[in-house]
Amino acid sequence: MNAKANTPLSRADFEKALRAKGAYYHIHHPFHRAMYGGECTPEQIRGWVANRYYYQIKIPQKDAAIMANCPDAAVRRLWLQRILDHDGHSDDAGGIEAWLLLAESVGLSREEVIDQRHVLPGVRFAVDAYLNFARRASWQEAACSSLTELFAPEIHQSRLDSWPDHYPWIEPDGYRYFRKRLSEARRDVEHGLGITLDHFQSPAQQQRAFEILQFKLDILWTMLDAMSMAYVHKTPPYHTVTDAKVWHRGL
Numbered sequence: 149m150n151a152k153a154n155t156p157l158s159r160a161d162f163e164k165a166l167r168a169k170g171a172y173y174h175i176h177h178p179f180h181r182a183m184y185g186g187e188c189t190p191e192q193i194r195g196w197v198a199n200r201y202y203y204q205i206k207i208p209q210k211d212a213a214i215m216a217n218c219p220d221a222a223v224r225r226l227w228l229q230r231i232l233d234h235d236g237h238s239d240d241a242g243g244i245e246a247w248l249l250l251a252e253s254v255g256l257s258r259e260e261v262i263d264q265r266h267v268l269p270g271v272r273f274a275v276d277a278y279l280n281f282a283r284r285a286s287w288q289e290a291a292c293s294s295l296t297e298l299f300a301p302e303i304h305q306s307r308l309d310s311w312p313d314h315y316p317w318i319e320p321d322g323y324r325y326f327r328k329r330l331s332e333a334r335r336d337v338e339h340g341l342g343i344t345l346d347h348f349q350s351p352a353q354q355q356r357a358f359e360i361l362q363f364k365l366d367i368l369w370t371m372l373d374a375m376s377m378a379y380v381h382k383t384p385p386y387h388t389v390t391d392a393k394v395w396h397r398g399l
């Protein structure tokens with residue numbers, strides 16, 4: 149992990165150092181800790197689900213941007229599966245639909261989620277930063293930014309393990325999304341990790357990969373900071389002037 153060193157990390161040590169970034173995963177954010185610790189109010193759970201919807205709908209656009217920048221048909225062929233997972237195909241309704249089921253299971257209407265009225269500006273800006281990075285970076289760098297998925301199965305499992313006990317008011321149908329992602333994330337990350345280990349070879353490139361992964365960790369953490377301001381500290385944007393959700397809904 150030392151940029152000044154002139155010998156690159158071995159493939160195994162590089163992978164180990166990427167995995168060590170899990171120390172900064174949003175699983176450690178106080179908002180998440182409260183969620184799987186059973187300390188969240190229904191309003192806080194609903195706020196999280198409604199805001200995370202914006203991440204869900206931008207993921208396939210992000211993956212399409214990566215494919216648009218990638219000249220390698222073999223990579224595109226595998227990457228395409230991510231879009232199908234979220235948007236659905238044939239009789240699989242897809243991850244976005246599963247997320248809407250989760251929304252309904254926690255007591256939100258489809259309409260209020262789809263029209264994005266709850267999406268806080270800070271969440272929107274963080275998610276947009278991810279999409280914009282994927283648009284302008286090389287496809288290998290954008291693939292590297294998806295590597296937070298190394299840590300995602302644990303967070304989905306933690307919800308499956310804790311939410312039904314803590315929040316019996318949530319309809320069990322809602323958990324389908326988290327179950328679905330357990331296997332999908334493991335498969336995706338194998339591909340993304342292979343691309344990263346192949347591409348980032350020099351010490352400077354490896355340092356760049358750590359920075360890209362940290363950028364993505366920052367996005368996930370920042371989303372939860374914005375949600376904490378709104379739903380924990382009760383200080384959403386403009387709270388000093390109005391209780392109305394006057395913020396924009398996307399341009």
Ligand SMILES: O=C(O)c1cc(C(=O)O)c2c(n1)C(=O)C(=O)c1cc(C(=O)O)[nH]c1-2
Pocket residue numbers: 207293294295296297299300303304329368
């Ligand atoms: O619930 C979560 O904490 C979480 C985190 C992440 C992640 O680490 O980026 C993803 C997901 N979920 C997820 O469901 C998902 O489909 C997904 C795709 C990606 C990506 O970067 O391409 N991350 C994630």
